[in-house]
Amino acid sequence: MTRHKEKQDDTCPVARSVNLVGDRWSLLLVRDAFDGTRRFSDFQRGLGIARSILADRLRNLVEAGIFEVRPASDGTAYQEYVLTPKGEMLFPVVVALRQWGERHLFAPEEAHSQLIDIESEKPLRLMQPVTQDDHIVPASATRVIKVAR
Template identity: 65%
Template sequence: MTKHQMRPAPTCPVARSVEVIADRWALLIVRDAFDGVRRFGDFQQGLGVARSVLANRLKSLVEAGIFQVQPASDGTSYQEYVLTPQGQSLFPVVVALRQWGERYLFGPHEEHSQLVDTATGQPLPLMQPLAADGRAIAPEQARVNKVV
């Protein structure tokens, strides 16, 4: 059992998710992994995070099943941190945070990085929750059925 599985578990999926990935460094590590970063030193250099903090976060992300450690792909003695399918499924979360930041945290003409479709070179469309029939769903059109 991992340390995340041993904690008292709230019935809210958001609360459980926050417990695992809502740390600033954890999310930035996952973001960098989507950009192709795999080695400890490369994460540290790109993020400017202390070695001890990075080691702790990577260990937690491995324990949570978001990363797996494997031998370096170039045959050196290094290890690489590779997103698991569970980690890969965080892509929409990272995209949604990026799009929210682009919309609300930058001025109209302020430059920022941009996520584009590699096939077309076009920016990704705004992520939005959809109903089963494809309709866009606003917050007031959804509800949480809470455990009683």
């Protein structure tokens, strides 16, 4: 599958973001990193992804500053892929996709994984856009101010 090259003059933040992390493998790599996966072989084993595709996606995510490569934390000769602060800012994106999937892609009583807060051991509240003063904003109450070309 051919990946679209980012257009530097694209003024849409969604388009630029999807170009970088919008393919299946990149998002699943970020998801697995949030779950504690760090090593190439562990990403490959967990996702069942081809080595060449995995190497390509990890290289792209490192070049984009989403992951950084570090020596293995256990002192072995291996390397680890660790989310950077920029990568960690993708957490709300992953949570929003998870919550949308839970709501729309599973039958009411169908079992699925669950994300919980470690301290309370309760599921997270539904992620929703809010104003600066914490009022929930529906899509119908927003508009995009586009850059004039």
